[in-house]
Amino acid sequence: MNVLAPEFWVDPYPAFAELRDDAPVKWHEECALWTIARHDDLMRISRDPATFCSGRGVLPSDRQREVDPAASILFLDPPDHHRHRKLVSPAFTPRRISALEDRVRRLAKELLDEVDAGEAVDFAPAVAEPLPMLVIADMLGVPASDRDQFKLWSDAMIDAATEPTEEAYALAFELWQYFEKIIEERRVDPADDLISVIAHAEVDDVPLNNAELNGFCMTLLVAGNETTRNLITGGIEALANHRDQLQRLVSDRTLIPSAVEEMLRWVTPVMNFARTATKDVELRGERIAEGQMVFMLYGAANRDPEVFGPSADSFDVGRDPNPHVAFGFGEHYCMGASLARLEARVLFDELLQRYSTVELAGEPERLRSSLMRGLVHLPVTLN
Numbered sequence: 001m002n003v004l005a006p007e008f009w010v011d012p013y014p015a016f017a018e019l020r021d022d023a024p025v026k027w028h029e030e031c032a033l034w035t036i037a038r039h040d041d042l043m044r045i046s047r048d049p050a051t052f053c054s055g056r057g058v059l060p061s062d063r064q065r066e067v068d069p070a071a072s073i074l075f076l077d078p079p080d081h082h083r084h085r086k087l088v089s090p091a092f093t094p095r096r097i098s099a100l101e102d103r104v105r106r107l108a109k110e111l112l113d114e115v116d117a118g119e120a121v122d123f124a125p126a127v128a129e130p131l132p133m134l135v136i137a138d139m140l141g142v143p144a145s146d147r148d149q150f151k152l153w154s155d156a157m158i159d160a161a162t163e164p165t166e167e168a169y170a171l172a173f174e175l176w177q178y179f180e181k182i183i184e185e186r187r188v189d190p191a192d193d194l195i196s197v198i199a200h201a202e203v204d205d206v207p208l209n210n211a212e213l214n215g216f217c218m219t220l221l222v223a224g225n226e227t228t229r230n231l232i233t234g235g236i237e238a239l240a241n242h243r244d245q246l247q248r249l250v251s252d253r254t255l256i257p258s259a260v261e262e263m264l265r266w267v268t269p270v271m272n273f274a275r276t277a278t279k280d281v282e283l284r285g286e287r288i289a290e291g292q293m294v295f296m297l298y299g300a301a302n303r304d305p306e307v308f309g310p311s312a313d314s315f316d317v318g319r320d321p322n323p324h325v326a327f328g329f330g331e332h333y334c335m336g337a338s339l340a341r342l343e344a345r346v347l348f349d350e351l352l353q354r355y356s357t358v359e360l361a362g363e364p365e366r367l368r369s370s371l372m373r374g375l376v377h378l379p380v381t382l383n
């Protein structure tokens with residue numbers, strides 16, 4: 001079992017069940033890390049950054065490089081993490097996020113207007129990719145005239161995370177320079193956008209510096225785009241494969257919020273994040289040594305029968321309660337959770353007002369990744 005091989009992640013669920021039952025905390029010699037398969041262990045680790053830190057990286061590949069704390073909030077531990085999070089959280093309050101609903105709905109409608117009933121469409125590039133991209137560009141205050149270029153840079157950033165070519169790095173650097181310019185402008189002349197809010201926020205009179213602010217913009221792009229895109233494609237695929245659940249939703253759209261939670265649990269778009277032990281610690285009788293990495297399998301926790309009962313392996317749009325960990329847990333709980341929920345809720349609401357059947361029109365093509373669970377192509381017919 002090589003948990004770092006993209007092949008492992010094509011259908012990891014049988015292996016997850018085995019790990020949960022036989023070795024919930026397991027050392028993998030070839031990957032030099034521990035996997036964590038049970039929901040309660042994952043929560044325990046996530047809420048204890050003093051013992052399981054983020055500062056030495058949150059991906060196994062981070063071990064091969066020097067982690068720069070200014071590059072992302074993801075790499076910070078308390079107390080720096082608290083300070084950084086307090087500074088950026090004003091941009092993500094429920095009030096600010098719900099104020100975006102009309103704009104998100106307009107974008108969702110425009111994208112769905114381009115889809116023809118009864119004709120096969122590749123839902124990934126047609127709807128699922130552009131929606132989160134346009135929303136985040138709008139929030140950041142990227143001028144509409146720069147949107148195409150912005151999309152190129154942003155795609156390169158995402159490519160660089162999976163396949164770090166020189167070309168992708170060069171484009172990501174151009175994006176860095178682009179943000180640098182906008183940040184300078186907004187410091188002097190604030191606008192009604194997220195960069196201005198964060199640039200002018202202060203905790204104990206100390207604002208974020210430009211490198212931290214630029215790192216945050218880059219993090220938002222990566223954190224907010226591919227994740228939400230994959231929630232949408234994975235949610236559509238789940239509805240196409242579970243017609244009874246689709247019909248339930250069509251006949252009662254008040255179930256959409258709980259359906260979105262179930263899609264988050266079912267798809268688990270971010271499949272794992274890691275922490276490093278800051279001291280020797282015992283977990284379920286296993287001795288984790290200082291400096292060793294623990295690899296949290298969110299998808300395994302999200303199908304844990306101890307939490308989700310005997311129906312853990314079923315897709316149920318009315319599941320309640322649904323304490324999934326698709327957005328992580330504890331200190332680093334996803335800052336964009338309300339935004340991702342809003343985008344998915346609005347999109348499925350608009351979609352199900354127009355269509356009552358979703359059928360696969362070809363084989364979906366899975367993203368080759370050991371981090372993101374996603375579909376690059378999703379041919380469907382909507383009626």
Ligand code: HEM
Nearest residue numbers: 073074223224227228231269273327328332334335336340
């Ligand atoms: C379905 C969509 C999404 C999923 C599944 C997801 C998942 C996650 C997870 C698992 C974490 C925890 C990281 C950790 O513990 O180390 C996280 C953190 C984060 N997410 Fe999301 N995310 C989504 C959408 C978004 C969006 C739309 C944004 C912003 C526009 C966003 C911004 C962030 C940020 C800034 C963090 C870091 C928080 C911190 O370190 O304190 N995410 N996300």
